[in-house]
Amino acid sequence: MVPIVSIVGKSDSGKTTFLEKVVKTLVNRGYKVGTIKHDAHSFEIDHQGKDSWRHKQAGAAVTVISSPAKIALVADADHDHTLAELRDKFFRDVHIIVSEGYKRETHPKIEVFRSELRRELLCTTDDNLIAIAGDPPDPPAGIPVFDLNDPGPICNYLEERFLRKETNADEQ
Amino acid sequence: MVPIVSIVGKSDSGKTTFLEKVVKTLVNRGYKVGTIKHDAHSFEIDHQGKDSWRHKQAGAAVTVISSPAKIALVADADHDHTLAELRDKFFRDVHIIVSEGYKRETHPKIEVFRSELRRELLCTTDDNLIAIAGDPPDPPAGIPVFDLNDPGPICNYLEERFLRKETNADEQ
Numbered sequence: 086m087v088p089i090v091s092i093v094g095k096s097d098s099g100k101t102t103f104l105e106k107v108v109k110t111l112v113n114r115g116y117k118v119g120t121i122k123h124d125a126h127s128f129e130i131d132h133q134g135k136d137s138w139r140h141k142q143a144g145a146a147v148t149v150i151s152s153p154a155k156i157a158l159v160a161d162a163d164h165d166h167t168l169a170e171l172r173d174k175f176f177r178d179v180h181i182i183v184s185e186g187y188k189r190e191t192h193p194k195i196e197v198f199r200s201e202l203r204r205e206l207l208c209t210t211d212d213n214l215i216a217i218a219g220d221p222p223d224p225p226a227g228i229p230v231f232d233l234n235d236p237g238p239i240c241n242y243l244e245e246r247f248l249r250k251e252t253n254a255d256e257q
Numbered sequence: 258m259v260p261i262v263s264i265v266g267k268s269d270s271g272k273t274t275f276l277e278k279v280v281k282t283l284v285n286r287g288y289k290v291g292t293i294k295h296d297a298h299s300f301e302i303d304h305q306g307k308d309s310w311r312h313k314q315a316g317a318a319v320t321v322i323s324s325p326a327k328i329a330l331v332a333d334a335d336h337d338h339t340l341a342e343l344r345d346k347f348f349r350d351v352h353i354i355v356s357e358g359y360k361r362e363t364h365p366k367i368e369v370f371r372s373e374l375r376r377e378l379l380c381t382t383d384d385n386l387i388a389i390a391g392d393p394p395d396p397p398a399g400i401p402v403f404d405l406n407d408p409g410p411i412c413n414y415l416e417e418r419f420l421r422k423e424t425n426a427d428e429q
Contacts, residue, residue, distance in 0.1 A: 101308045101311055101312075104312065104315070105311055105312070105314075105315040106315075108312065108315040108316055108317055109315050109316055112315070112316035112317075113316075117318045118316065118317050118318060119317060119318060119319040119320070119321070120312040120313075120315075120317040120319070120320045120321070121320075121321045121322075121323060122308050122309045122312060122320070122321070122322045122323070123322075123323055123324075124322055124323065124324040125324065125325075126324065128309075128322055128324055128327065128329070129304070130302060130303050130304070130309070130322065130329040131302050131303075131329075132301070132302070136273045136294050136357065137294045137300075137302070139273055139277055140273075140276065140277070140280065140292040140294060140357070141292075142277075143276070143277040143278075143280040143281050143284075143292075144280050144281055144284035144285075144290065145280055145284075145290050145291060145292040145355075146289045146290060146291060146350075146351055147291040147292070147347060147348055147350075147351060148291070148292045148293075148294070149291070149292070149293045149294070149343055149347055149348075150293075150294045150295075150296055150300055150302065151293060151294070151295055151296065151334070151337070151338050151343055152295075152296040152297065152298065152300055152334065152337070153297075153334060153336065153337040154333065154334055155300065155331065155332070155333060155334055156330075156331075156332045156334045156338065156343075157300070157302040157303075157329070157330065157331045157332075158328075158329065158330040158347055159327065159328075159329045160327070160328045160329075160347075161326065161327060162323070162324065162325060162326055162327055162328045164325065165323070165324070165325040166323050166328065171321055171323055171328075175319060175321055175330055175332075176319055176321075178318075178319075179318055179319060183317075185308065185312070
């Protein structure tokens, strides 16, 4: 079962930038990483007028573009998929999945926190918070705090916890 | 096993336009249709600077964007996937897959042919040619010819052949 870790935080707290650093670091260490971005509304992908865009516009439920180096897919969804559903459909072949968002799910979470934006954490330890990246004034006991700008130590922690041993079923 | 039909033809013969008409017609008849576009080179999808684009650029092997109505995926590939591989990975839930291109594969093919562009067909019956859409001067015996601009009759033929009965294993 591929472990899932979610990066959560207030909007504009720098989740995407932090995720980029974590992904780059893990990839440099030789791991295959998958990422998931939640979009609450509609989003646009592909480019108007391209053949694949025309396929989807014509009513295809699923359109795939396949090349020797890259595959892309655009599919209709009939519900908001959970991380576990997305893992089962699309991520059979990675070592770890890092999601941006998905605060309400029960997977382990890293909260990105910048005290100039917010006074209190979004998550409690009940939310399966496993780490904080940033400068929380009063972090919960037992939750490690990492530097938002230095992904090395938090990647050591993720490796230790999810990548170097069998993952703990409780954390799935 | 989801049937696969490939629309092939010379470049600029109108494959995408014809595929759009066929997909619209089948969707209007209540079928769930998947499509596959082959791209021999690299292609761009997603939009520079968007969060999902940043995830992929950071080195994720697979990036998914998920919303309540739509899911998109961009993944690295280590080889040029066959139609059957793509079917097995991504198209578990459609009635039929229509591909654009993939002339060299053995799935049933419809050739789009316009005599002002070309004298001879690309396919022979050995290529598993099952129909021609257009105005071939000398179509092979036993291969039905359909109007390129009227998708109704060819969709009747596809329904009859692939959608109203168990598909013939030879045609897979």
